[in-house]
Amino acid sequence: MNKKIKKIPLIQKTSKTFLWIGLVLMLGSTVVLYYYLRVVLQAEVEEELRSTESRIEKSIEEGGMDYQLPPVAEVVKVDKLDMEILKDTLIYDPSQNELEEFRELSTFSSINGQNYRITVRALVVESENILLAVVLSYLAIILVVFIFLFYLNKSRNQKVWHPFFRNLEQMKSFSLTSETPIELMDSDILEFSELNDEMTTLTNKVRADYKNLKQYTEDVSHEMQTPLAIIQAKIENVINGEMLEDTQYEQLTSIQKDIQRLTQMTKRLTLLTKIENNQFLKKEKLDISRQLKKNIQDFSEISTISIDFEICESIWVDMDSFLAQVLCSNLISNAIKYSTGHKNILVNAQNGKVTIANAGEKAIRHPEMLYSRFYRESDGAKSTGLGLAIVKRICDLYGFTISYHFEAGMHHFTVSFIE
Amino acid sequence: MMKILIAEDEIELQNSIVTYLERDGNVCERASDYYEALYKIDLYEYDLLVLDINLITGNGLDILRVLKRNKSQTPVIIISANNSLDDKLEGLDLGADDYLTKPFHLAELNSRIRAVLRRGKFGGMERIEFNEISIDTNSRTAYVDNSPIVLTRKEYDLLLFFITNKGRVLSKEIIAEHLWGDHSDLADNFDFIYVHINNLRKKLTETGGKYIKTAYGSGYKFMED
Numbered sequence: 001m002n003k004k005i006k007k008i009p010l011i012q013k014t015s016k017t018f019l020w021i022g023l024v025l026m027l028g029s030t031v032v033l034y035y036y037l038r039v040v041l042q043a044e045v046e047e048e049l050r051s052t053e054s055r056i057e058k059s060i061e062e063g064g065m066d067y068q069l070p071p072v073a074e075v076v077k078v079d080k081l082d083m084e085i086l087k088d089t090l091i092y093d094p095s096q097n098e099l100e101e102f103r104e105l106s107t108f109s110s111i112n113g114q115n116y117r118i119t120v121r122a123l124v125v126e127s128e129n130i131l132l133a134v135v136l137s138y139l140a141i142i143l144v145v146f147i148f149l150f151y152l153n154k155s156r157n158q159k160v161w162h163p164f165f166r167n168l169e170q171m172k173s174f175s176l177t178s179e180t181p182i183e184l185m186d187s188d189i190l191e192f193s194e195l196n197d198e199m200t201t202l203t204n205k206v207r208a209d210y211k212n213l214k215q216y217t218e219d220v221s222h223e224m225q226t227p228l229a230i231i232q233a234k235i236e237n238v239i240n241g242e243m244l245e246d247t248q249y250e251q252l253t254s255i256q257k258d259i260q261r262l263t264q265m266t267k268r269l270t271l272l273t274k275i276e277n278n279q280f281l282k283k284e285k286l287d288i289s290r291q292l293k294k295n296i297q298d299f300s301e302i303s304t305i306s307i308d309f310e311i312c313e314s315i316w317v318d319m320d321s322f323l324a325q326v327l328c329s330n331l332i333s334n335a336i337k338y339s340t341g342h343k344n345i346l347v348n349a350q351n352g353k354v355t356i357a358n359a360g361e362k363a364i365r366h367p368e369m370l371y372s373r374f375y376r377e378s379d380g381a382k383s384t385g386l387g388l389a390i391v392k393r394i395c396d397l398y399g400f401t402i403s404y405h406f407e408a409g410m411h412h413f414t415v416s417f418i419e
Numbered sequence: 420m421m422k423i424l425i426a427e428d429e430i431e432l433q434n435s436i437v438t439y440l441e442r443d444g445n446v447c448e449r450a451s452d453y454y455e456a457l458y459k460i461d462l463y464e465y466d467l468l469v470l471d472i473n474l475i476t477g478n479g480l481d482i483l484r485v486l487k488r489n490k491s492q493t494p495v496i497i498i499s500a501n502n503s504l505d506d507k508l509e510g511l512d513l514g515a516d517d518y519l520t521k522p523f524h525l526a527e528l529n530s531r532i533r534a535v536l537r538r539g540k541f542g543g544m545e546r547i548e549f550n551e552i553s554i555d556t557n558s559r560t561a562y563v564d565n566s567p568i569v570l571t572r573k574e575y576d577l578l579l580f581f582i583t584n585k586g587r588v589l590s591k592e593i594i595a596e597h598l599w600g601d602h603s604d605l606a607d608n609f610d611f612i613y614v615h616i617n618n619l620r621k622k623l624t625e626t627g628g629k630y631i632k633t634a635y636g637s638g639y640k641f642m643e644d
Contacts (some may be wrong), residue, residue, distance in 0.1 A: 013529055225500035229522035233435030236525045239588045240442070240640075249635035253590040260592060263522055264601070299574060302599055302611060333602065 010161060015154050019225050019273040022146045029142070034135050041127040042103075047084065049105040052120045060118075061112050071102060074119045081108040081115055087357070088124060101125065161189035167196065168196060174203060176210050221266035228266075231257050246248045261384065268386040271326070271397050272373070275393045278418040280320040287416060288324065295328045296347065303336045307345045315349055317417050319398050330387040331413060338411065352418040363406030391415075421445045421466040421536065426456035426482065427498070428475045430583065439525040439530070442586075445609035454478030465493050467532060469516075472499040472506065480513060487514045494539045496531055498523065524593045526584045532582040537599060549582050550643065552627045563627040573598055574619045581631065588634045589641075 007014070056073055068074060071091045083106040087394045093100040102121040109116055163185045174182050182203045184196040235252050238244075244252070274280065289312050296307045317324070335345045335358035343359035369375045371392035374385040401416045421602040423440060427433040428451055436562065437447040448465070450456035453476040460468065460482065468486070472479040483495055494516040501505060509520045519528060537545045537556055547554040553562045559575055560567050570578065580597050581589070591612050594605035599614075619630035634640040 003476055021523065034560075215622055225521040226432065229498075229500070230429060230431045232522040233439070233525050235439050236593075238434050239590070240439070244635065246635050248640065253592060253638070256590060256592050259522060260596065260603075267601070297598070298602060302595075302602055304611070330600070 011154065011157050014157055016148070018150060018153055022150065023353065026139070026142050026146060027263050028043045030139055032137060033138055034131065037131050037134055041131055045103050045122050045124075045127055048107070049086075049103065049120045053105060053107055053118050056120065057107075057109055057111060057116075057119050060116065063112075071100075071121050073121070076117045076119070078108065078117045079113050081110060082117070084108065085198070089121075093123065160189070163189070163192050164195075167192075167199070171203075171250065172198065176207065181207065181356050205346060213279065214273055217269055221270045221273075224262065225268050228259055228262060232256065235259075265386065266385045268384055270388060272390055272393060275390070275397060278397075280323050280397070282320050283316055283318045284321055285316055286321055286324055288317055288328065288354060289313065289326045291324050292332075292347060292349060292354065295325070295332050298329075299332055299336060305336055305339050305342055305345055307332065307335075307347060309347045309349075311348045315352055315354065315401075315417050317398070319394075322391055323394050323397070327391055327415075331415070334387050334391075334413070335411075353414055353416045355412055355414045357410040357412045360406070360411045361409075364404065367404045371402070421532075422448070422464075423469060423532070424450060424456070424459055424463075424465045424636070425469045426450040426474065426479065427469070427471040428473075429471075436525065436528065439529065443529070446642045452481075453482065455481050457485060460491070460493070461489075467536060468493050468495045469528070469532070470495055471498050472497055472501065480510060483510070483513045483515060492539070494535045496528070496535060498528070524596065526580070526587055526589055526593050527597055529579055529587075530583045530597070547579070547582055549630070550584065552578075552582070552623065552630070554582065556581060561623075563623055568587045568621070568622050568624075569620060573615055574622065577615055577619055580624075581639070585641045587640065588638045590638045594639065599627055 006331070027368075038256040050214070052073065056075060060075065071093055077174065086105050089102055089104045090096070090099045091102050091104075101124040102118060103124050104121045106117055129185045164187075167184045170182055170184060182200060184200060186196065187193055204254050235256055237372065239249065239252055240277035293312070296309055300307060331354075332347070335356050337358060339345055340361055341359055346355075348355045348357075364370060366375075372390050373389045375389075376385050394400075394404060395415060403414050403416075405414075422546065423445055425436050425440075425447055426432055426434065427449075429576075432452065433451065435451055440447050448459060448460050448463070453474040456474065456479075457477075459465075468482075470482060471480045474482075479499075483497075483581045486493060486495065495514070496517045496519060497510045497515045498519045498521060499510075499571070510518050516538070517531045534556075545556060548557060553565050554560070554563075556575065556579070557561070561575065561578055562568065571633075576598055577594070580594065583623055592603070594612055598612075602626060616631060620631055622628075623631075630641050630643065632640050632642060
């Protein structure tokens, strides 16, 4: 059903239609005019021939002489009467000294007891010339009118559709995250005006929904902190209170672990919301490689997997320093979390690109899903499913690009800092 | 013995903090809303103020402003549900001594309180002593029987955390979070903590190492025999 249709701009489309219809009408009417005129002219010529013929007949009847005026008129005595003939014929015209096309009418009639064949002719060229002159002038006039109409129509269309095109541009540049509502150009065309109203209502609704959603995420994350703090504090007091069974202690520390997960999650959700809200406006020039070095040092204390910083060229970027730290830290921690078989993690910073590779069994099945919230390829409980979503948001914010590929048993994540 | 004011409107959290801190012999006063907190800091002198920013009836930062306007020397630790860098910076700019985001471990709060008090009272010169062990927090050096021992950064932090929370059960999770903050969730097991603690025990020698005890199989407790 969803066939790809070739898209043509509106004005071009209507102009094209106008052009085709105009062309067909023009040619069609010319052809019709040509044939119609020809028939009319032929009838005219025939009428003239008949009238000449009847005059000649009359003159013979009145005892006139043998009427000869070749090639225009010839009277020949014949033995018997025949059917009248009307045809075109080529006859040598001595006055023009060439063969000319004539329309020829031969009639047979018996006058005063004598049978005659009376032939009258008329030059076809004359009527052909008239025909040509009429058709050509018609064609010229209609062409001028057509060209005029074409441009008039085009400029009219452009004018009429102007509000539509302007509003279309407005809608294209409309961003959910921007605070300002969409501003549409008003028009005296009822449908456009209605369209504007609908668009305004719709975008306002979408903006309001989006804002509510953001607010909701923020509120939930925020409001969760205090109850979490209470649970956490109570558990600590229980652990430090009466003597517990080992299993009870295990249960309680396991709850602590879950609280920590929740905390991480809300922190990251809040961070995501903040990035989306454009709350990181501070920019400073910093070296990503240096940041990576710092992060790698931190991680090497926790992780048993070692990290090799193979190529370390400086990559200078203009961004918020906190976000730079989050970006590097999330990329490396992602590599640590999903690395298999204790193989080293490889980090390269070169030509404005950072590539982080960790060992893996097979390529990720849905790479396009990687950067969605809460998407996990495997169900490793370690992950909040937000790390890469945050990385992607940060990249989007500064116009960096992130890509994934699987090669030689390694997952590669590459961030290109060249805008 | 320290006199600490806990300005926190969540009574449950307030209770837990008080319970934890009083076990060390501190005296804790409570303030459950903005006005009570204002009233108490106006009336009494405290060694430290634990201040929640989002008090029901007002902003904790305003209390901080009042304190600083009155040239009070009372150190302040802010606890907040808001994890934003700006809030943190604003709080610290206004003169708060530390900033802790909810939820936090009480052991962490305790260790921050100790650090702030050390800085405030003794200009960071205090020597923390525990039997044969002593720590010079200024030069970040630990001594056992007055002979210095060489500790890595993490081992030093670990020792300080143990001593400031002596007699408390510290789970591996709490220790990991204290040492590595947000990154602690990366560790799939806490073997590396075991390694650090073992190293620390060895460096503290027989004499000092014996105080680090195992609790409930997987936790730790720093205490006398």
